[in-house]
Amino acid sequence: MPVKLTIITINLNNAAGLKKTIESVADQSYRNLDYVVIDGGSRDDSQQVIRNYETFINSWVSEPDKGIYHAMNKGIRKATGDYCLFLNSGDWLATPTILENVFAQDPEADIVAGDVYFYNTQQKAIKWHVPSPDQLTAKTLFLGTLPHQATFIRRAVFDKVGLYNETLKIASDWLFFLEALLKYGCTYQHYQGTIAYFNMDGISCDPATESLPRREQLAVLANEYPLFLPDYERLDQLETQSLQWKQSNEYRVYHFLDRIGFISLGVFLRRIKRVIQRNLYRKR
Incomplete structure (x- = not known):
């Protein structure tokens, strides 16, 4: 029986980005999909966009929420698929056959991560191609995280690990993967291919919030995993020195x-x- 995938899209006042995201889902050749759209009570044309594409959407809601991770958790609770993929407003799937290609390989891991293109909408060009690692280590999660728009997570993992921490603004993805892979021993697999385009207009690429992920990660480590903190800071220092040398x-x-x-x-x-x-x- 084909694997059922729930795609979750969250949106707030980004009608144009939402349209692009929905269209990339609607164009997929893989049809065993459960598509959930969580809109935060947008005041632009987002609700009309949703209604225009309602035949491709299994479940949607438009109401105020408490932030990104609250909205993502609402999507998880509605998910009926074997895997979940978070493709947020403005991001889009790489090709119409990408999901078919992924599930043709019969993935079995709890977490399956592919690669992602970082797309600069101002320059209308790919800024970076960011591959997920073939082998996941603690260093991977200390220096970054997996791209949620290119990562398939078994729905059952959320029952085991829990939902996203809603007190964090930007680092809850990182914390979820840290605990799922290092604490709960969830399995990991790298899909050799690009899953999605990541729109760089979002909060994670905003210069105003550039230091926020590190601040939140340090706070989490200090409170939950204090023994990791010295290694984290030393590794960060070595990576900074390496970057300075290369420049x-x-x-x-x-x-x-x-x-x-x-x-x-x-x-x-x-x-x-x-x-x-x-x-x-x-x-x-």
Whole structure:
């Protein structure tokens, strides 16, 4: 029996983005879908957009909510699928056959994550291609999280782990994956392909909230996992130093010399020097 997927879209006053998202779902060749739209009582044309596409939507509501994660939790409670995918307003699926391709591989893991394109709507161009890791480690979750618009989560996992923490504004995805994978031992699989486009107009890419994810993560670690905190801060420091090195003029020079083979030649000559020195020492 084909896997049933619940796609959950949350929206607030983004009629144009909502239309794009719904259309990408409606165009899917994979039909075993349960589509849930949670609108936060929008005052623009969002409700009309929903009504225009109502034949593709299994359940929807438009009423005030308490924020992103409250809205996502409302969607989870309505979900009837085996897996859930959060494709929020403004994001869209990569191709009309992507869901068919994913479930043709018969995924079995609790959490299946694919890749995502970060799309700059101002430049109308892909800014980054962000792959999910083949192997998930604590380091992965210390430095970032999985992209929710490209991650399929078994509905039963929410019964096991719990719903999203509604007290957090932006880091509840991270906390959910941290606890699901490290605390509850949920299984993970990487789908080798791009699932969705992520619209960079949202809160997670807003310069005004750039430091918010780290602040929330530090607060969670301090309260819930204090033994992790020193390692988290040290890892963050090392990553910052690595980034600074890669942006330096010295690194550019090193990279150029490495590209033309000069570094490899130097290593080779150094090895020859050591061999000669050892032979001379033995003869003495």
